Amino acid sequence: MRILGALLITLIITAHLAAQDQHRAVAERLKDQALTDMASYEMLKELTSTAGHRLSGSVGYEKAVRWAQQRLTDAGADSVWTEPVMVPHWERGPIEKAFARSGKRTVELTVCALGGSVGTEKNGVTGRVIEVRSFEEVRALGEKARGAIIFFNRPFDRTRVNTGEAYGGAVNQRSSGAIEAAKVGAAGVLVRSMTNAIDDEPHTGMMRYDPAVPKIPAAAVSTLDADALSAMIRGGSDITVTLRLSARSFPDVLSSNVIAEIRGSEHPDQIVLVGGHLDAWDKGTGAHDDGSGVAQSIQVIRLMKKLGLRPKRTIRVVLFANEENGLKGALAYAAREQNTRERHIAAIESDAGGFMPRGFGVTADSASFARLSRYAALLEVAGAGRVTAGGGGADIGPLKPFGTALIGLSPESQRYFDYHHSNHDTIDKVHPRELELGAVAMAILAWAIAEDGL
Ligand SMILES: [Zn+2]
Known part of the structure; x- marks a missing residue:
């Protein structure tokens, strides 16, 4: 009996190590592909030049919606759709x-x-x-x-x-x-x-x-x-x-969140959300806030499709409307959780700029936090191994009551507020490799959670 027990423990440890090794191999491939293609930066360049100002209720925002749908389709997502939401419309004049x-x-x-x-x-x-x-x-x-x-x-x-x-x-x-x-x-x-x-x-x-x-x-x-x-x-x-x-306010406008996913092969109703917000202030072009998070999120799907990776659980990109002046997109998205069989096990948001990723901030129960902390060494493949307690993001915050682990990408923070919400927030302030490594970190984490569960 004792021998059987020891054998079982050995088997479990071996399986765990094998999974870690497989994750490591996938992580290396994700990194190599991303740093070769540099597609996040190309997408960010496009978004900031074609949509430009994209505050809620503006023509620019609707251009951004169409652009994002197209890029998610090009990335090879299994499905791409929009969900309606009413948003405020304010103009500075x-x-x-x-x-x-x-x-x-x-x-x-x-x-x-x-x-x-x-x-x-x-x-x-x-x-x-x-x-x-x-x-x-x-x-x-x-x-x-x-x-x-x-x-x-x-x-x-x-x-x-x-x-x-x-x-x-x-x-x-x-x-x-x-x-x-x-x-x-x-x-x-x-x-x-x-x-x-x-x-x-x-x-x-x-x-x-x-x-x-x-x-x-x-x-x-x-x-x-x-x-x-x-x-x-x-x-x-x-x-x-x-x-x-x-400045003046106008009546609310019908707008949309943009959503796409790779359906999970074993547990499609368990969702690992990856996202950022598609709107931006009408100063600069929202390159760091939050064009970076948008480009990185699309890149997560693009990389997985490019490498032929199919996760066991669904990886879903959500590009939220109206984070900056109302959070209506995030509230509408979380409200749908009550009417569906889906369960968001984790949500990863990038909304702190496209700078060198250092790690992730996690708001979750202690068992989930402990499990996520074990990915620290894996995330070092992208230089992002610092997993700390606390964090998330404004858009994923409303998922908290559903027990979703909330995870925010934590990039280097020294320059973010030099640019934030101002005319300085433009593409020339984004370093292509730093942006790309943020996308790699998100892809590695999303993949590991989608494979292992939480
Ligand atoms: Zn933001």
Whole structure:
């Protein structure tokens, strides 16, 4: 009996090692194919030049939908389809200007409307500018804030090595600043751009309103001009700011998520999702955010088809609509999970830029996390062996209640926010080999999970 038990254990270990060896061989082939073809970069070049600006509700987004369907078909996916979703439609329009006045001196500030902001009257809104660094400071202003322009100027924490953490520590000024300022009667909001870079480029991004307080206009100001305005405020009293924006919202628009898959040979109802978001801000061409994730996801299917790999479980690419200003695509996709026999065992999102992959951040139960951690050595084939707890992505987040393991590609983070949501986010900032290695890392992980289960 004891001999039989020992034999069984030996067999299990041998089978496990054999599977690891097979994964390793597949991983090497995926890497070699990707680094030979460099197809992710070619696709990203196409997407950013043919669709360009592709914010929800725009003509560019619908061009991107058609482009993605075509490229997924070319990649050899077993099926390609779209699913409808209503999305917001907001446009910044041609005017975004701001001026700071101190006595007779007038300084122009480089600004851009935050996504979702209301516009101003033709002559803009003018008020005394008050600099703050926190919502507590705003609340403490009381009556002084009435009619003022509140200037949120808390910078990124430069001591954070992971710039995503610095972003997380500053971004509430952009997302909720207009609500907090409106509560104390302010007339408008300027927010320091969400970046470590000190330059003259404003960075847009999502902001919210609260129906209980007035909607006041909100704009991002470049970090150079944020520093200049702050110096003006320190140097004198009664500095006023005028803000002019032509932004406006239109009725929601019918749009779509783009989906494609390779059907699993043994467990087709078990899904390993790979994805990113197809929309992008109307600044730059969304090369890193999130054209990179789109190109890498399509490449996962392309590589598998090219190498004749058929996974045991279904590998599905989802290119989500409207991540940037509403998350409607992600919510619509997760809602369908209730009405289907399918089960998403894991979802892998690339939405942190097309930089050199370092690993994956995982939000899952401890057993799944332990199993995923065992792929670290395998993922080193793409230089992406760092598997850490915590992470995922905005688009896959709504799958959490279904027990899906949420996995975010973690690329090198130092440059991401230099470009993020600004005119700097263009193809020339993407390194072809780094982008490709991100796709390889995603393909290796998707393959291993689709073969082994989770
Ligand atoms: Zn993004």
